[in-house]
Amino acid sequence: MTSESRLTSLQTNEILNSAGGVVRSCTENATAGVENGVFYHDPVMLHGCLQGLRLESDSELNKSGEILADGTFADCTLGGGGHSYAIATRLSAAGTLHAFDRDDDAVKFATKRLANVAPKFVVHPVPFAELGNEISADTLDGVLYDLGISSHQVDDSARGFTFVGNNPLDLRMDRREDVSAQEWLRTVSADDLAAALRKNADMDRAFKLATRIVEIAAATAKEGREILPSDIKDAVEAVFPDKRRDANSLMARVFQAVRMEVNGELRQIEVSIRSAVDCLKVGGRLVVMSYHSVEDRCVKDVCAEFEKACICPEHLPVCMCGGNHQRLKKVNRKPILPTEQEIAINSRARSAKLRVYERV
Numbered sequence: 001m002t003s004e005s006r007l008t009s010l011q012t013n014e015i016l017n018s019a020g021g022v023v024r025s026c027t028e029n030a031t032a033g034v035e036n037g038v039f040y041h042d043p044v045m046l047h048g049c050l051q052g053l054r055l056e057s058d059s060e061l062n063k064s065g066e067i068l069a070d071g072t073f074a075d076c077t078l079g080g081g082g083h084s085y086a087i088a089t090r091l092s093a094a095g096t097l098h099a100f101d102r103d104d105d106a107v108k109f110a111t112k113r114l115a116n117v118a119p120k121f122v123v124h125p126v127p128f129a130e131l132g133n134e135i136s137a138d139t140l141d142g143v144l145y146d147l148g149i150s151s152h153q154v155d156d157s158a159r160g161f162t163f164v165g166n167n168p169l170d171l172r173m174d175r176r177e178d179v180s181a182q183e184w185l186r187t188v189s190a191d192d193l194a195a196a197l198r199k200n201a202d203m204d205r206a207f208k209l210a211t212r213i214v215e216i217a218a219a220t221a222k223e224g225r226e227i228l229p230s231d232i233k234d235a236v237e238a239v240f241p242d243k244r245r246d247a248n249s250l251m252a253r254v255f256q257a258v259r260m261e262v263n264g265e266l267r268q269i270e271v272s273i274r275s276a277v278d279c280l281k282v283g284g285r286l287v288v289m290s291y292h293s294v295e296d297r298c299v300k301d302v303c304a305e306f307e308k309a310c311i312c313p314e315h316l317p318v319c320m321c322g323g324n325h326q327r328l329k330k331v332n333r334k335p336i337l338p339t340e341q342e343i344a345i346n347s348r349a350r351s352a353k354l355r356v357y358e359r360v
């Protein structure tokens with residue numbers, strides 16, 4: 001990553017001006033995810049995240065009540081900038097916010113939205129697995145991950161993330177990447193697709209479904225046309241003819257499994273969290289929100305490695321490593337869930353789980 005691909009607050013203002021110049025005041029309302037009348041994404045569990053990062057007090061997550069207004073933070077999933085905006089408005093001019101997103105739409109939208117915030121704001125338009133190459137070790141007070149995709153990515157049917165409507169499957173967060181979902185489905189074997197369906201979406205009848213999808217992908221290529229959600233639906237209905245199985249939920253799981261492969265999502269999480277542990281100062285916070293069990297398991301497993309004091313192989317009868325390797329401790333024993341009230345307002349919150357760790 002070169003310094004040219006980083007956008008500072010100054011460049012942010014230049015983009016704004018060349019785009020017709022929208023100068024907005026920094027009001028809390030801006031966290032609602034609307035810019036120029038365009039809705040992007042409602043931030044989930046906003047206050048829990050801010051408390052976890054020690055940018056708000058009065059909670060189990062910030063018992064000391066300390067507010068790190070001059071701190072340095074990274075939002076690894078900028079999206080519509082909802083969390084970033086709220087972080088930025090709690091930081092002083094001495095603070096710094098780094099923000100990552102691999103989706104160009106998100107970078108453009110959120111860059112405009114955060115143009116006039118007080119702290120230094122640096123956008124890194126790259127995958128968050130690059131965190132360790134972009135940020136120096138022992139410098140961050142907090143890192144935030146709001147995993148998955150934004151409402152905008154789903155709502156914009158031309159992005160090919162949704163099976164509502166019938167746009168060709170794409171599912172790439174970064175459209176500069178070579179391989180879209182349909183290209184991947186035309187090259188993957190039934191075995192590998194079945195493994196992805198099981199691993200990323202806990203699907204049963206995975207091999208049968210994978211075989212059917214691979215056949216359909218080949219047939220559409222022969223016909224010289226794109227793979228459409230209706231093709232995937234045909235495969236799902238053929239393999240799950242039982243009307244009691246909810247076709248939409250099956251489709252959502254197939255899309256999730258394919259999306260996670262196309263974007264290398266679990267690998268990104270693993271690499272990035274490892275780097276986050278290095279980038280955090282002692283006492284710094286790692287705040288992660290996940291939306292399904294596969295993501296959550298990945299977060300838990302990577303963090304569990306850093307919670308161990310002893311890293312000796314299990315067969316050793318006595319500890320030989322010194323027993324001082326612990327680098328993370330849990331701040332909340334059990335993941336924090338959204339309130340019923342938040343779910344009623346923002347249905348995207350319904351499956352969210354918030355985990356907070358502290359660097360030791």
Ligand SMILES: C[S@@+](CC[C@H](N)C(=O)[O-])C[C@H]1O[C@@H](n2cnc3c(N)ncnc32)[C@H](O)[C@@H]1O
Nearest residue numbers: 043077079080081082083101102103127128146
């Ligand atoms: C759930 S949205 C974040 C929404 C944001 N917190 C807000 O309040 O508007 C997730 C965002 O993370 C981005 N993202 C997901 N995985 C990524 C990765 N590996 N590297 C960089 N960005 C990623 C997606 O493109 C998407 O914009």
